[in-house]
Amino acid sequence: MGAPHRQYITLAKSFKEKRDRNIDISRSQAKKSIFFNSFRENPNSSLIQDFSFAGFDYGESDPDALFATFKVYDAKNYGIYPNKSEDCTLKIQNAVDTIGRDGGGILFFSNGIYNVGQHGRFIQINYSKIVIKGESKSTVFVSHSPTLMGEKNPWLSPFVFTTGELLQSSNIFFGVQFKKRKSIITRSASLTDPGSDGSIIEAQYLTKVVEPAYRGDSILVVDDTKSLEGSKYVILALFNDYGNDELIKTLLSVDALREEWKTAKRASDEIAPSFQWLVEVERILDSKRVKLKQPLRVDAKAEFYPELYGVEMLENVGFVNFTLRSKWNGIFRHHGFPIYFSKREAQIMDYGWNGINMKRVSHGLIKDVVIDNFTNPLYVQDARNCTVDKVVIKGSSGHQGIKLYGHSSDNLFCDIFFETCFADMMGGEGNCYGNVFTCIEYNNTENIYVDFDLHGFSEGPFSPPAFNLFELVWGFRGIKGGGALFNQPACAGYNVWWNIFSEGYDRTPDVFVNTCYHKSNKIKQILGVIVRTIVTLVHKKSIGLSFVANTLKENLSKLNNDTSVLRREHFKLFRSSIISGYCTKYPMRIYDSGDNYVYVENFSGHQLSEPISLFGEQRRIRAKLGDQNEIKYDDCNQTTK
Template identity: 25%
Template structure:
């Protein structure tokens, strides 16, 4: 059984009808064409997906999202350190920062385990880094255990400005899960340049392959072992071919002004400090088998094509943090007046960076600039999260090539500038089963792809973001499935005239497409179905996961 909370377990009961439809042929799926193509209902589209889950033209297979690719439950490791034994008081007055740091360090030295925070309020004045795999910070419950963050990252760690803007507006956390070498190199570089994977040594090159393939031919398999996690890289060429592919290779991509409107995605001509993140497309993936005939098998299907001109290569992953997490507590920031947009001082909740198979479970964050952060991650689960308090910047932030992450059973109760953020070539990410009193289904450009938002009720009052030279608002294969809008606003949700090869299905409460200007001319090969009706399956992610687990035996 996948890791599911009570609400999602109940939702499983409604999936049987959706999964029972007989599949259509893959040829039928491939013939969907115009920007908006009404059909009798979402059931037809679901049948098409079942026939070709790894290659469907509009709906991405996101069943591999979350901890353990959805195949393993989030673990419950044993307690190895109680913060009280390291000097914490938990009375809301004493400074418990050093005690928490000592306990986290001790848990890392023990090879991992739980750092237990008994009921109480733990006042901190500085950032708590988690550098070691396997370390879990656990409270008694969000109601009983509170980490009170008195200082921002500006005050408690370091002032981090680039010009007038605060770089804590899009990175960093008061509890920061990040490899030690990765954080040291970021700080040395002034938190600019490559933010995710580092020290990546080439292992072998790859033969051409198609989206959906899992068996790949390699030039040299001697350095590969089953169970290895490697980094698949593709070179971003000046001919914009990779950028066009991430936008679904639609005809309008040929007419798009890439040099001006996507300058940030062209490192050879850009002076943007984040441009090095986009020299290569980078996708961590596990090798499950190495065959004698020069082939390997991946744990999940490719999301993109491998073309020779992009120099497809497998490299080592470099420093990574795994199986670490935070659970059963509240992080409460000192409440301050809402900062100017992009000048936030860094009252940020937990941030995962260069991390795989980590989690935040039953964590509430109050009065934050950024509540939950993902930067260069893979298979992170954020389950049972609640964001509340004064107006913030990002309640959920997913950026810089973060792939296959899951946010489930979530609530945004406080006001926010943006909402469910995704950007920067990130793919395979899911937001499933949530309520949003504020925010929107946000993209910050830089061509994110293959995203699913499903089974969400939203008062749509946030705004999408992204710089004017950061490229199209959406890449290929965004799916908004069963989204209930309570205030009639379409912004960021009805994206069928903007997002190439997208699917907008079961969106209720809106009157028309989003107010964004179109990025591309011509047909987008997107699908719009069953507006103002709830369709089956209700939760697309859970339906995909159940179908895959059943078909894989």
Template identity: 25%
Template sequence: MSGVFPSIEPISNAKTFAQQIRKKRPQRSQQWLCAIISMACALSFLASGGVNAGALAQKVHPKILNKELAQKHYLPDFSYAGYDNGNSSIDTSDYRVIDVGEHGILPNDTIDDSKALITLLEQLKNDEHPSVLQFAPGRYIISSIIYFDRNYTVLRGAGSGPGGTEFYFPRPLIYAPDPPELAELREYLTKLNKVQREKRNNIELPFTQWAWSGGYFWTRIKDQRVKKYLDKFDEPVRELAKPISATQGQFTVQVDTANTLSIGQVIEIQWLNDKGKDGPLIHELYKSEDVYVGSHHWNFANLPLSRQQVKITAIAGNTITLASPLLHDINNELSVKIVQWDHLHHIGFEHFTMTFAYAEPVAHHVEQGFNGIYLTRLFNGWVDDVRITNADSGILTEEVANLSINNVVTDGKKYAHYSVQMGGVHNVLVDNLQVKNKVEHPLSFNTFASKSVYRGAHVELDPILDQHSGVNHQNLFDNISVVVNLTDGSREYPLFAGGGAKYWKPSHGAYNTFWNINVHFNNGHDSTESVKLNGMNDGVAARVIGVRANLPITVEYGPNPYIEASNERLSYDSLYQYQLQQRR
């Protein structure tokens, strides 16, 4: 059994077990015997994952995996998420290792290391040799944004645990110079009068630019737009070819001419809605369901509502082959472009802790900027073995693809906005994320996230599997475990609650998937009444498979989900891993 509890065999008869103990140890007190009985019952119940022991004997093979049903209920192939679409492992064995101590960057000397690190990165800018910046054990102090705009660069510490490397951030980003890359966001927040209003708390404060953007370690292309907010900042897009026809889930695309394309090139395929409120792309994204669709879907005709950054693996005449399956159909009805996508590649962050000075949170969207890593314009990058303490947001993303974010822990006393957020991402894998702190959106698929995966995550406090509007679609919550405390005798919990602004509703587009979601209730065991897991009423064409708990549950999800195998163990703990094995 994966998730919160280890795999154990259920004890079939706790009473018989207790009788055997009594015969062997008659001198034990009645109190000790009761403890044994309680433990036996608890072990039996936990082993069953909230269902009876008989049901546990056989794992369920979900019908949606059968070819016949798959034709009726489309299930995306999520196995292409992650570095190199899951085809190879990260290998830095031939990277040159640079000891940062030789450049005056020393641990535990109470000297701010920001300027020395910025100088070292500047010296390496024109050096094309793949490089690892190796930090020693101990504490380094950082108070300036460290930009990473050089390919084949790794920031590596000595480990994220005791005796490892710690980066300490004594103050928030509100004291850093305004980044030019966020100028558009700053103007947008002002123009739309984005203000956090909480009358009860006497709060009427403007949003900060750090609420969902920015970080102390920041991958960027200098002066490159991070995200579209306002038309006035638009620049001409270089169209490489006009796509003619293709089928969702397939790998080939017919184009008018392939003369401007090449094998190994990374392109961006854009689907746009230039046909107003009733455009065909809106019907494609939301399957013509009767849900509220916000105005941002048609107020920006040149804004791609769906994007796929992908490598070309073959060209034959005017047919190109892609490295990962196509997000949507391409036909005469849909407005689709193939454009140039400027990006960085092979930048990694690994084996260290990021610790922020504790500060009481002000309000939602009024974060001061205790943000860890900000990944933008990155393809085939990674984060691995990183602990982040007392952050507003641990890791934020925008305009990235093919990333692996593995073995991250967020913790601390600070009430955070995000742990590891996925916004503007395609084919990103977040694997083994441990969320130990209280977070507004512990796991979150945000605006424009597609074909991305949270796998093996564990959320300990007030879990929400957030789908944050903004055309996020075809994403996967995979093999997730959460811990829930029911309040005031309630028999329901909003596990699927979705956030986001009204102008970007509904909460998600088609084919967002939940697979093997394991809920551990800390309380509520004084009743046999089922607990209702709910919170979503505008999530289109969701697949909700294998939600189970240590209490009886019902799953409520709207408007028309595909729900299967609730309260049951699945034959495959991870859909991502199953699909990866199927294609190999």
């Protein structure tokens, strides 16, 4: 591997000691970004999107100040006392519902231990303006049992704290469905995957967009705004045409769809709304025009048949100043059935011990929270403009550290400290756009590498994550694509990695790795064929000799097929990704020297890009330009000075 770059160590030390983003970097250690200069000149045509709208209230107000106006309710008044042996789940649920019906407020818990989650119960937040607040980190909620629901979409099982459950029940996705959906069951290679029939909770159709709108526009001309009355949040959906897959190829930044990308190839045949953006309506201008709170990220061309769908959201939900801990035994083996554990045991360790799911919430806050010993500590699902600030994730290693799901857009994650690792460390899947991860640190005490993780489509009519920003991240190795092969590629275009302090080694110096396309020797390939054949037989519940022979023959035929292995060229699966200031402790590589697939600058091993914080500088620019929604509050101390 070679010795670490001396300048890398100097920069990394500076970053760790001064985590306020105002790092004093000399000219020799930072280089002005060409990508950022392009953004300054024309934000609506640059490779880089405007990320300044991420976070609580778009960075325009202080959530702490808002919550300070809420009425405070002491948990003791609802019979909830610390350090008792009883399970408090039902009492907490009753208190939350009572406060919610009365208009909301803060449910305050004194220091001590509160037992929750026995018998698989979980706490639902189904009202706006509900804040769960502890006296300090010594306010500890202890979960005693898993919340797995494994019959359908077990990866969407409930969490100890689950918001929006009445709007969107667990174990099912939400969004806009295919226009011509076919009856197809999809399953991954995992034997614990019960399969999905593709059903989702469908958003309510409102109206058509009748005139083209383009990136940077915030006003849409629609058929009739009357149907938008009362809809503060909408999904802007763009559709593929029958027999025409231009939209999905545009989102994925590809000229052609690979044969094994089965979900992507359904887009034109079943008319998929591949682009689905959850966005806030600012106001209705007249009978034909509606103004959005932020500019479009893509062109809403007429040939994509843009439509608006209504979305009901909770607002101003918060989790503040406490510790959430579980009694999980910490035994984890990623998708460990059938070799290591039973099907149920494997599902529990993958999807059963879950912390907080901020689902269907807009302008929410998770702050000063410790999440200890969960296989899935934190989901943000179908949510927007939530801020996750000063969160510590610790305990046993598990499945998914921080996961964006569904239509989560413009959320902000800052000052996150990982004291443990996860198979899928931080990232997301589905139509997740404009999210920002800034000042994230992984304390790698056991020399276990982790990667950024992107996981593909989620469900048939969706598309992979795009236009997200990861900046000022310490301790992650590379960028990983995961998920089922049929749901590849793992990400769509124009995700940005900005000033990353890479650390760790995984037998390869390649920055981009996709687990579906791992290179292996012939023996491992043949073993893989046998395993895939067994998985198929189990899923199909068939042991007929002819079926076995045909399945084995089909899998063997893929051994020498270029569609099954991309040798050293996984970057081709991350089209239009943007790398700027990727500092590496050991020599790493991206073979795409001509920027034909990904865009790369300042990939020298020890040189940062200016501005140091892309997000902070974009926030500063928006404030300086006098945006009509002027930034009055600088959450997470993001503004560059």
